Amino acid sequence: MCGSDVHYFPPEGIDMSDNRFEDIPFNSPVQPNQLELETKFCFNCYPGISCFNACCKQADITLAPYDIIRLKNRLGMSSGEFLKKHTVPFELDAHGMPGVKMRTTDIDPICLFVDEEKGCTVYEDRPSACRYYPIALMSSRKADEYHDEQHYAHVQEDHCMGHKEDRELTVAEYREEQKVEEFDELNRSFYQLILKKKSTGPALGKPSPTSFQLFFMVCYDTDRFNEFLNAPNFRKIYDISDEDFKLINKDDVERLKFGYRLLKQVLFGEHSIPLVKDAYKNRMEERAEILTARQEAEAAYSRAKDQEPFEKYIED
Ligand code: SF4
Ligand code: SF4
Numbered sequence: 001m002c003g004s005d006v007h008y009f010p011p012e013g014i015d016m017s018d019n020r021f022e023d024i025p026f027n028s029p030v031q032p033n034q035l036e037l038e039t040k041f042c043f044n045c046y047p048g049i050s051c052f053n054a055c056c057k058q059a060d061i062t063l064a065p066y067d068i069i070r071l072k073n074r075l076g077m078s079s080g081e082f083l084k085k086h087t088v089p090f091e092l093d094a095h096g097m098p099g100v101k102m103r104t105t106d107i108d109p110i111c112l113f114v115d116e117e118k119g120c121t122v123y124e125d126r127p128s129a130c131r132y133y134p135i136a137l138m139s140s141r142k143a144d145e146y147h148d149e150q151h152y153a154h155v156q157e158d159h160c161m162g163h164k165e166d167r168e169l170t171v172a173e174y175r176e177e178q179k180v181e182e183f184d185e186l187n188r189s190f191y192q193l194i195l196k197k198k199s200t201g202p203a204l205g206k207p208s209p210t211s212f213q214l215f216f217m218v219c220y221d222t223d224r225f226n227e228f229l230n231a232p233n234f235r236k237i238y239d240i241s242d243e244d245f246k247l248i249n250k251d252d253v254e255r256l257k258f259g260y261r262l263l264k265q266v267l268f269g270e271h272s273i274p275l276v277k278d279a280y281k282n283r284m285e286e287r288a289e290i291l292t293a294r295q296e297a298e299a300a301y302s303r304a305k306d307q308e309p310f311e312k313y314i315e316d
Contacts, residue, residue, distance in 0.1 A: 029156055034152070037172040040170050051160055061127055061130065065218075065222075080224060190260070261273050
């Protein structure tokens, strides 16, 4: 029977000190139960279902880096144009870590990509959150563990009739059907960075505005990140082969992967990218070079001051 092996909170084997569900608001449609890859649930969605497009007319879609790459390339836009036209900024945490959401119509939260008859007009490149719905992907990391874990939860909203359909499948089958693997792989480091920032919060303190600008540029504004990489000072600091640099220059995905490594290095001091030999003779010099790189980020952003919604990541 549909939904028969969905187990409810607290599921067996879950450590109650685990905080993976603590961010779910009391009245959230996200059900406080953990789904495993093999958990079966009941769902189907297809053109012609009575609620067709209902979810896209109540859209609250947080975008991850690979979502933006897919959408801006589909639309033939630069990342800057896409951000300006199709997104709104918001804060991922109390420190103001930058996030972006999909822009909707002003009065009702109707996704700008939905067509009454055709449904999603960017279907092949729709964001990860749209692919997963009605499953929520949640990342968590226990304080005493280094690696993050991914979990799944069920989202049940009254407008969605898909839950009443007589089709049973596992979370793993649904992930495969929705082709989320590639999105998960390329967005995972983004979630890890956010978790790491959150879990090291008091120790790390509030990152500087320049760090947030770098995070914004790497994760969301990949074309501007490319300009930043091509500034004269960058390769005086970071040791990158010509072959790798060419690849990073021309391929958005390779640039994103490199950007994650750069963020780990600049934000958390991980030595994930080799430095040019003798570039730093001592710690003070290293610090000065990193500051120079950060100043390049500021300079790149000062050239982007026409991107009004993102002034706070652009201004000093
Ligand atoms: S991107 Fe497509 S699937 Fe996602 S909310 Fe918009 S129209 Fe719906
Ligand atoms: S079944 Fe759910 S996901 Fe599908 S169109 Fe209806 S509301 Fe959207």
